Amino acid sequence: MIEKGQEIVLTGRTTDTAGNRTAYVSKYFSCTSCHNISKEDPDLRYSDPEARLAYVKEKGLPFLQGTTFRGIVNRETWYNDDYVKKYGDEKIKRAHGDLREAIQLCAVECSQGRAMEDWEIEAVLSYFWTLEFTLGDLAFSAADLKRLNADTAQINPALTAAWIKSFYLQKSPAHFYDAPPDKAIGYAGLVGNPERGKDLYALSCLHCHREGGVSHYPLDEGRLSFQHLKKMIPKDSHFSLYQIVAYGTYAIPGHRPYMPHYPAERMSKQQVEDLRAYVEMMAAKK
Numbered sequence: 001m002i003e004k005g006q007e008i009v010l011t012g013r014t015t016d017t018a019g020n021r022t023a024y025v026s027k028y029f030s031c032t033s034c035h036n037i038s039k040e041d042p043d044l045r046y047s048d049p050e051a052r053l054a055y056v057k058e059k060g061l062p063f064l065q066g067t068t069f070r071g072i073v074n075r076e077t078w079y080n081d082d083y084v085k086k087y088g089d090e091k092i093k094r095a096h097g098d099l100r101e102a103i104q105l106c107a108v109e110c111s112q113g114r115a116m117e118d119w120e121i122e123a124v125l126s127y128f129w130t131l132e133f134t135l136g137d138l139a140f141s142a143a144d145l146k147r148l149n150a151d152t153a154q155i156n157p158a159l160t161a162a163w164i165k166s167f168y169l170q171k172s173p174a175h176f177y178d179a180p181p182d183k184a185i186g187y188a189g190l191v192g193n194p195e196r197g198k199d200l201y202a203l204s205c206l207h208c209h210r211e212g213g214v215s216h217y218p219l220d221e222g223r224l225s226f227q228h229l230k231k232m233i234p235k236d237s238h239f240s241l242y243q244i245v246a247y248g249t250y251a252i253p254g255h256r257p258y259m260p261h262y263p264a265e266r267m268s269k270q271q272v273e274d275l276r277a278y279v280e281m282m283a284a285k286k
């Protein structure tokens with residue numbers, strides 16, 4: 001079951017008990033289009049996109065819209081905060097507190113795919129349990145380890161468990177933000193750093209928009225890509241960096257693939273300005 005769950009997560013399909021290949025969960029995305037499977041935050045107590053960018057760059061991971069599956073079974077809720085605005089109360093209230101329902105919601109809504117069978121969901125859940133946090137993932141100091149060893153000799157494991165949980169978030173926070181009122185000006189008071197923008201372009205944009213990626217809008221490191229992106233920045237178009245990061249796009253009849261937006265905890269306004277600075281710098285190069 002673990003192997004079948006891993007296949008579904010990584011490739012979108014597996015084999016059933018008769019050895020037949022299953023249909024793809026989604027024709028458009030795999031789980032790893034939007035989610036990592038490795039730890040992506042240096043300190044699991046905080047969902048900080050600035051710290052995450054440096055960490056994933058060091059680890060060779062993409063910088064994605066969705067939270068990593070590492071530690072997903074250690075969370076207590078899923079589809080949190082402003083995701084209610086996107087999917088509505090009826091869809092969210094089951095998925096918010098039930099990981100099985102969250103997996104199903106992701107299959108049908110997020111990946112624009114089919115409903116998964118019960119055994120497929122159990123297989124994915126089995127794989128997720130192999131990705132649970134270990135003590136090595138936590139930011140324990142030498143003093144913390146000493147306390148842990150002392151606490152395990154005591155008779156109140158509930159207090160010890162609660163203390164361990166204080167080292168990681170029990171949910172992945174998600175708060176949305178709007179595009180700036182004037183896209184030509186951008187987010188007032190923020191100055192972009194093109195060096196950080198370069199990392200964002202490589203680790204985020206090109207993850208999906210590279211040649212052979214899941215997007216139908218290909219990008220590369222060529223001047224034409226940057227010139228088009230720069231031209232679209234001030235416009236009310238989903239080709240504008242400000243528009244697409246804040247709002248994404250939606251599946252429509254005849255074109256169900258879409259781009260998910262970034263909550264503030266996944267890409268900050270400062271990082272959007274960093275990305276803009278890099279795009280404008282590269283567009284100006286001869």
